[in-house]
Amino acid sequence: MSNYHIKHLEEYYKVYRKSIREPELFWEEIAEEHFVWRKRWDKVLSWDFSKPEVKWYEGAKLNITENCIDRHLRINADKTAILFEPNDPDEPAQHITYQQLSEKVNRFANVLKKKGIGKGDRVCIYLPMIPELAVSVLACARIGAIHSVVFAGFSSTALSTRINDSDCKIVITSDGSLRGTKTIDLKSIVDEALEKCACVSTVLVAKRIDTDIHMKEGRDEWLQPLLDKASVECEPEIMDAEDPLFILYTSGSTGTPKGMVHTTAGYMVYTAYTFKNVFQYRDNDIYWCTADIGWITGHSYIIYGPLANGATTVMFEGVPNYPDCGRFWEVVEKHKVNQFYTAPTAIRALAKETVEFVNKYDLSSLKVLGSVGEPINEEAWHWYNDNVGKKKSPLVDTWWQTETGGIMISPIPYVTPTIPTYASLPLPGIQPALMGENNEELQGNQVEGKLCIKYPWPSMARTVWGNHERYKETYFSAYDNVYFTGDGALRNAVGYYRITGRVDDVIIVSGHNLGTAPIEDAINEHPAVAESAIVGFPHDVKGNALYGYVILKEVGADRNHDNLRKEINQIITEHIGPIAKLDKIQFTNGLPKTRSGKIMRRILRKIAGNDISNLGDTSTLLNPEVVQEIKENVV
Ligand code: WT7
Secondary structure (H helix, E strand, O other): OOOOOOOOHHHHHHHHHHHHHOHHHHHHHHHHHHOOOOEOOOEEEEEEOOOOEEEEEEOOEEOHHHHHOHHHHHHHOOOEEEEEEOOOOOOOOEEEEHHHHHHHHHHHHHHHHHOOOOOOOEEEEEOOOOHHHHHHHHHHHHHOOEEEEOOOOOOHHHHHHHHHHOOOOEEEEEOOEEEOOEEEOHHHHHHHHHOOOOOOOEEEEEOOOOOOOOOOOOOEEEHHHHHHHOOOOOOOOOEEOOOEEEEEEEOOOOOOOEEEEEEHHHHHHHHHHHHHHHOOOOOOOEEEEOOOOOOHHHHHHHHHHHHHOOOEEEEEOOOOOOOOOOHHHHHHHHHOOOEEEEOHHHHHHHHOOOOHHHHOOOOOOOOEEEEEOOOOOHHHHHHHHHHHOOOOOOEEEEEOOOOOOOOOEOOOOOOOOOOOOOOEOEOOOOOEEEEOOOOOEOOOOOEEEEEEEOOOOOOOOOEEOOOHHHHHHHHHOOOOOOEEEEEEEEEOOOOOEEEEEEOOOEEEEOOEEEEHHHHHHHHHOOOOEEEEEEEEEEEOOOEEEEEEEEEEOHHHOOOOHHHHHHHHHHHHHHHOOHHHOOOEEEEEOOOOEOOOOOEOHHHHHHHHOOOOOOOOOOOOOOOOHHHHHHHHOOO
């Protein structure tokens, strides 16, 4: 029996038990079976959650791109590695073979080296979903530079914060991006951001749109001419198992975004292993994940996991509703996609349209459907399962996080029987725990609590860039000796997990993780705003939408409220990006506060969600009278 590929339920249980009983042996065998190591590890795992410190495959030496590219060249040089589907359906798709990918990555790596980038340097990548994005990520990994991809929908302020936080030397961007009918001028966003970033000396610009852009003398250079001149050979930098591979920012309940640091060997092993099993990937399958590489889903399951398995991975530049709402299904038919992985918010948006958009296309190639990013509600689950999967392709609801690096709880298709809205069972090596009100671990089934993980897994983030204390505080201080996820979950009678949602101040809007604090900070910059509080409320497409309670200063009291609402959303767009705009804004004279001055968000959430029947005890508030006022003026 191979540990690597699970094919039956009994096998799952057997493998799972082994992974718990002998975790080191389990992960050692997987690492031995499927990867190229320049030097073997001395120790599979050492860990101490009280520090917290976790090391996997210590002493091993490797380069992840050798595993994702070079080793496939011997027999799969001509196989498509990346299948690029452009925004415009009339523009031809690009089939980039493993051989071509190797050459592109090596050329890019050589360009970076020429620009003085080497092992450990941070590289900010701010690109749309074009092949250069995947290539630049891999080029960094080739030379041991740490990539920090920033989603190209983020604003210039959000970009500069992230560049400065990790002290990036170089930014890779494009002149613009294409999203449906829109063209976005990315380069000018970068220019604006860099006014605040002294650390950046070089900007490399890929060409995607046809306009003249400003190029700053001595700093900005077009990428293509540099690539054309560069050699297609580049020896991989040999990395230690625990050398950082990348930083990816995620929002927290408080403060600035956290730069989650992922390291090399454990991340590679875990993403490869979970990709193979969760998507039941077979040799000639065409796999498509619709996420953006700016998020962890794209890192782990568009780039690293699929390529480590020698897969063909589709990269889609466009959006689900352009030229019409059949676009996803048109692409599935066109490329005969076998595994399709998307987010509930996309499903809910498409489910609002006529099912003719789905039925028009031949989806018979599909074998596995995936969902990720937020809980998938029952209605969306059935729509996806019935209309796209035709009740034949298993639908896997995969729960995980930026911090976990890879999928943690998920059915294995054709192995684990699925139940709508349940992420079901932990993958091998994952030991979930539900914690109760008194910080105790809830035993047995039919319990609900806060979701923690009791034992290290190879792809867990090792720290927050530049702030290990914050890592400890956020993930390891709520409970002793376990990793706290920030999510609530229940375990049903058969031991399946259902994720019930965040239990902190992170709000997931259209699958994007948004912290309330940075949004409130942005709003408070408006000269007429004295104070604000943001909460989420249920939304039938986005899952959650944002509701803002805003207290105006004296000077703003007489302003036109509709204009103020527009200005507030404008400020949010500038500071974070359009994804963080508020759906509803209520102006109020006060916010309910505890005697220690903390805003009682629980009450605000209930009012925003129109659930005012039981607001709980408000008598202990500093200012109980504002609750009535807020209720009366709800928007
Ligand atoms: C948060 C992590 C993991 C890649 C995308 C999001 C929520 C994620 C599910 C799911 C219920 C889910 C959680 C988690 N979440 N997947 N299948 N069911 N909730 O990564 O931006 O780090 O967000 O997304 O609340 O904590 P992220």
